[in-house]
Amino acid sequence: MRICPICTGNQVIDGAIRFDHGGLLFELNQCLSCAHLFYVNTVEFNFREDFVHKRSIRGYIEKIADMEQTLSVVYNVLHENPSWKLGTDIGCGVGIVMDFAFTMRQCRMIGFEPSPDYSEEGSNVLKLHVVPDYFDLKYLQGQYMDFATCFQVLQLVSDPLTFLQEIKRGLKEDGVLILSTPDNEKLKDDNAVSHYFSAFSPGVHRQLFSKESLQAALTSAGFTETAIFRYNGHLFALAGSKDLSDIDLFRLNPEVLTDYYIKKLRLLQPGSSYFNGFWYRLYRTKIDKGDYQDAFEMLTSVDWFDVWSAEEINAISKPEKLFELNTAADGIIYYYTAILFLNHLHRVEYAEKFFELSFYLCSKIIQLHPEVSTIEKDIVWLAKYHQILALYYQGKTQQANLEAYQLRYHQKEFYNHIDHPPHDLIEKVVNLQEKYR
Ligand SMILES: [Zn+2]
Numbered sequence: 202m203r204i205c206p207i208c209t210g211n212q213v214i215d216g217a218i219r220f221d222h223g224g225l226l227f228e229l230n231q232c233l234s235c236a237h238l239f240y241v242n243t244v245e246f247n248f249r250e251d252f253v254h255k256r257s258i259r260g261y262i263e264k265i266a267d268m269e270q271t272l273s274v275v276y277n278v279l280h281e282n283p284s285w286k287l288g289t290d291i292g293c294g295v296g297i298v299m300d301f302a303f304t305m306r307q308c309r310m311i312g313f314e315p316s317p318d319y320s321e322e323g324s325n326v327l328k329l330h331v332v333p334d335y336f337d338l339k340y341l342q343g344q345y346m347d348f349a350t351c352f353q354v355l356q357l358v359s360d361p362l363t364f365l366q367e368i369k370r371g372l373k374e375d376g377v378l379i380l381s382t383p384d385n386e387k388l389k390d391d392n393a394v395s396h397y398f399s400a401f402s403p404g405v406h407r408q409l410f411s412k413e414s415l416q417a418a419l420t421s422a423g424f425t426e427t428a429i430f431r432y433n434g435h436l437f438a439l440a441g442s443k444d445l446s447d448i449d450l451f452r453l454n455p456e457v458l459t460d461y462y463i464k465k466l467r468l469l470q471p472g473s474s475y476f477n478g479f480w481y482r483l484y485r486t487k488i489d490k491g492d493y494q495d496a497f498e499m500l501t502s503v504d505w506f507d508v509w510s511a512e513e514i515n516a517i518s519k520p521e522k523l524f525e526l527n528t529a530a531d532g533i534i535y536y537y538t539a540i541l542f543l544n545h546l547h548r549v550e551y552a553e554k555f556f557e558l559s560f561y562l563c564s565k566i567i568q569l570h571p572e573v574s575t576i577e578k579d580i581v582w583l584a585k586y587h588q589i590l591a592l593y594y595q596g597k598t599q600q601a602n603l604e605a606y607q608l609r610y611h612q613k614e615f616y617n618h619i620d621h622p623p624h625d626l627i628e629k630v631v632n633l634q635e636k637y638r
Contacts, residue, residue, distance in 0.1 A: 205232035206239055207361070207414045207421075216241070220394045220403075222579050225402040232388075237414030238385045240407055260573035261297050262474040262531040264481060266596040267433075270459070271352055271381070272301050272451050274437060279306045279350070281448055289313070291336045292354035295354055296323025299331075303635075305461055310350075311341065311588075327477055338371050340502035345373040355418075356406045365422030377396060377441035378424065380608040383437045385409040397434065410436060417445070457484055472505055477528040483503070488537045492544030500538065508535075514561045520569045529573065532562035536580050539587065553591035557585040568618040582608070587629060593637045601637065605630050 203213040212230050215526075217231035217238065224419035228241040255352030275298055279285060286308055290299050293312030300323075302308040312331040315318035329371070332340045348579040349368050358364045383400035387393060388409060394401055400409065401564055412429050415436050419427045432451055439445040462483040480499070489497040506527045517523065528534065543546045548553040563577035563584060585608055592601035608630055611621050 202233055203230055205235060205414075206408070206449070207237045208232060208235040208417045210234035217573070218389060218394075220401075222394075222403045223468055225403070226405060227401075230407070232414065235417050235421060236385065236412075237417075238409040239405075240507070248288035258295070258322065259474050259524065260321075260529040260570065262297075262322070263528045264533065264573070264576060265478075268297060269453070269482070270433070270451070272383075272458060273341040274379065274450055275302060275307065276454050276457055277448060277450055277452055278377070278439065279308060282347070282377070287344065287346055288348040288350065289346050290337075291349060291351040291368065292357075293320050293323060293329075293331060296327050296331055297516045298327045298350055298352070299323065299329050300465075301461055301491060303329075304464055304499065304532060305457060308347075311346075312341070313337075317504050322474070326469075326473060336367065346371055346375060346376055348376055349378045350380055351378065353381055353383075355380060355382040355400075355410065355415075356408050359407050359409060360429055361418050362421055365418055365424075369423050375442055377445065378419075379437075379439055379441055381435050381437045382410050382415065384434055385411050385624070387434070400434065412436060420501065455490070457487060459483065460566055463492050474528075477530070481528060481530040483533055485537050488540055492635075496537075496541055497545060500541070506534070506559070507597075508553065509562070511558060511561055514558065514565060517565050523566065523570055526562075530576075532566055532577055533580060535559035535562060536584050539584070539591075543587070543591065549591050549594045553588055556584045556588035556591060560588060564619055578620070581619060585622075586626055589630060590631060597636060602634065605634050624625060630631040 203215065204211050205213055212233035214231045214233065216228045218229040219312055229238045231238050242638060282327065288302060288310045290296075290310050290312045293299055293310075293314045295493055296312055296314075301312040302310050310330070312320070312323060312329055313336040314331055314333060315335050318335055320331045323329045323331040334340070349372060351368065353363055357363070365378075381586065383397075385400075385408075388397055388400060390396075400406070404554050415429055415438055419438060419440045425442050425636065426444055427438060427440045427445040428448075430437045430450055437450060439448065439450070452585055461478045463481045466476065466483065469479070480503075484499050485500065487493075493546055509531075511528070523529075535555050536559035537551045539559060541550035542555060560581060565575075565578045567574045567581065584586060585604070589601050589604045589608070592598075592604065608622055609627055621634040
């Protein structure tokens with residue numbers, strides 16, 4: 202009989218979730234007492250030599266979807282604890298959290314990152330203290346940490362209880378662990394594997410926590426006070442030895458983030474992935490806030506961005522070609538540039554073109570590089586909707602109607618590999634057709 206690796210309960214449903222991926226059958230068991238999900242397959246994934254990671258590194262630095270959220274969480278906790286000066290980031294990736302903590306709160310952090318491409322970026326470009334290895338107390342050399350961060354790592358670990366105990370041993374008595382991991386709440390829904398594929402990450406993830414199993418894991422690792430929050434499909438936890446429930450963990454701090462991006466853009470070389478990533482985030486933030494003039498000035502001062510034609514984009518057939526783009530975020534930058542043309546410069550014909558390019562490129566990225574296409578999935582249909590809107594604005598009614606029809610009925614050859622547009626978007630298109638009939 203199988204036993205739950207977290208609560209050691211012996212009521213386990215074998216094969217609670219089964220799916221096929223890459224010709225292999227993957228199976229997850231679920232504990233009936235704590236709802237923990239764990240893979241039966243024990244494919245050992247070696248982060249030290251992984252070529253997919255190497256290729257995806259640009260995508261992560263330049264546009265990783267949840268960076269703003271993660272940095273806001275870190276900022277909100279550090280802001281409440283101004284005396285903290287020393288921390289560790291376990292699974293620090295390219296070191297953005299460490300760099301942010303130092304730049305904005307003067308906290309020094311020791312990072313752990315076994316994947317050499319990631320750890321080298323952080324060490325060489327951002328000059329951070331990154332240990333190119335798995336977390337091990339010996340590297341802390343007897344220093345105890347005010348805090349530890351561990352984002353999106355716990356699900357990768359084969360023995361989470363021992364791992365959490367080690368982290369606890371590296372903390373000061375009143376030290377705090379801040380962590381996040383996918384929430385398994387919706388993973389048994391229909392179509393969950395395709396909707397939440399990154400949470401499943403077959404062959405890479407080992408455990409998928411429920412709120413209860415995360416609570417159980419932290420408690421048995423010796424954390425006496427914990428606060429666990431559900432947020433956007435993830436669980437966030439604060440764990441320590443004093444009450445932590447008061448912190449407003451998810452308050453977004455756009456002005457702090459903007460300040461950070463501007464500081465970094467002054468220091469970094471244009472053309473580096475970090476530079477591109479911060480540039481894109483600052484540009485997008487300005488447009489989201491309606492600071493169009495600032496965004497326009499950013500755009501006109503750029504000399505490293507070439508716009509690809511629709512023919513060039515549609516001719517892309519291999520993921521390698523995507524790496525010749527200016528940045529991994531080009532499809533999103535086109536979208537925001539189109540918004541700028543539409544709302545600020547009132548050049549509808551240019552807006553229409555950029556929305557169209559954004560649609561084509563986002564759709565290519567979803568097809569060829571799905572692992573890092575979360576934002577593209579969010580905007581691909583918005584881009585098409587706005588393109589149709591821009592066509593109507595220009596009186597190109599016939600073309601607009603055709604595009605609207607194809608969107609509603611998902612009828613276009615290259616639509617096949619992207620999910621159907623959401624219902625509310627289809628409704629908006631129907632309303633447009635009515636209005637411009
Ligand atoms: Zn359990």
